[in-house]
Amino acid sequence: MISATVTGQVWSTRRVDGLPPGAFLEVETDGTGSKMIAFDVLGSGVGERVLIAQGSVAANWFTGTPPPVDALIIGSIDADSSG
Numbered sequence: 901m902i903s904a905t906v907t908g909q910v911w912s913t914r915r916v917d918g919l920p921p922g923a924f925l926e927v928e929t930d931g932t933g934s935k936m937i938a939f940d941v942l943g944s945g946v947g948e949r950v951l952i953a954q955g956s957v958a959a960n961w962f963t964g965t966p967p968p969v970d971a972l973i974i975g976s977i978d979a980d981s982s983g
Contacts, residue, residue, distance in 0.1 A: 901951050903951055905926050910925065910937055916968060924938055937971065955970060958972035
């Protein structure tokens, strides 16, 4: 899993068939500063810290035929346990 912060929304007016309801969000991964686009079904917002699963684990979370999703927000981080 990857921890990241949501930095923005990606607007998409057209989608491939089979993509479930949700939003595309830009996230910045903790510690690296690199950015990626993650699919969100939880309703996460800008500034929120989240957990992300990638690859087949992300796509296989959905029922039926796996959609073309490579990064999925799977949780919200409420507090950092290191501090």
